[in-house]
Amino acid sequence: MTETGTxxxxxxKSGLVTIDLEKxxxxxxxxxDFDIKPFLFMELLLxxxxxxxxxxxxxxGAHRGSILxxxxxxxxxxxxxxxxxxxxxxxxxxxxxxxxxxxxIHDRLMLSLAETHxxxxxxxxxxxxKGCGDEPIPSALYLYATRKLMVHxxxxxxxxxxxxxxxxxxxxx
Numbered sequence: 001m002t003e004t005g006t007x008x009x010x011x012x013k014s015g016l017v018t019i020d021l022e023k024x025x026x027x028x029x030x031x032x033d034f035d036i037k038p039f040l041f042m043e044l045l046l047x048x049x050x051x052x053x054x055x056x057x058x059x060x061g062a063h064r065g066s067i068l069x070x071x072x073x074x075x076x077x078x079x080x081x082x083x084x085x086x087x088x089x090x091x092x093x094x095x096x097x098x099x100x101x102x103x104x105i106h107d108r109l110m111l112s113l114a115e116t117h118x119x120x121x122x123x124x125x126x127x128x129x130k131g132c133g134d135e136p137i138p139s140a141l142y143l144y145a146t147r148k149l150m151v152h153x154x155x156x157x158x159x160x161x162x163x164x165x166x167x168x169x170x171x172x173x
């Protein structure tokens with residue numbers, strides 16, 4: 001508060017720019033887990049005829065507009081053609097088909113979005129990378145964002161405006 005009793009927002013006056021990685025780099029479609037383990041005999045062995053029949057009978061249309069994260073959570077040996085068969089059957093019904101767990105796909109998509117981001121908008125700015133959110137942010141994204149910000153920003157901090165950790169500051173020389 002000032003002497004006149006007015007509340008002053010010091011954060012707004014500081015010129016601090018906050019980046020919320022969770023919101024800025026959110027994948028555009030839901031990621032659906034497609035584990036092929038239940039399609040295997042005893043969840044361990046791929047029998048070609050049974051596998052083909054079960055993949056043919058599966059309703060991939062139920063995942064329309066989503067990204068299918070295809071993987072196997074058991075230690076089964078899966079021939080490469082099995083992944084190809086899932087992709088061929090699912091492709092017409094979903095937005096995208098990718099190999100990996102939902103978390104792996106989410107992390108990969110966030111990094112991909114960060115690669116296309118215009119980092120020059122932070123030229124000469126004090127940037128705070130938001131620390132807390134509802135979803136986990138991959139450590140690789142924090143590392144990538146820091147490296148990009150070091151090219152443009154004057155300062156990089158981590159956390160919240162009321163409590164942050166200084167990470168990097170451009171040399172004054």
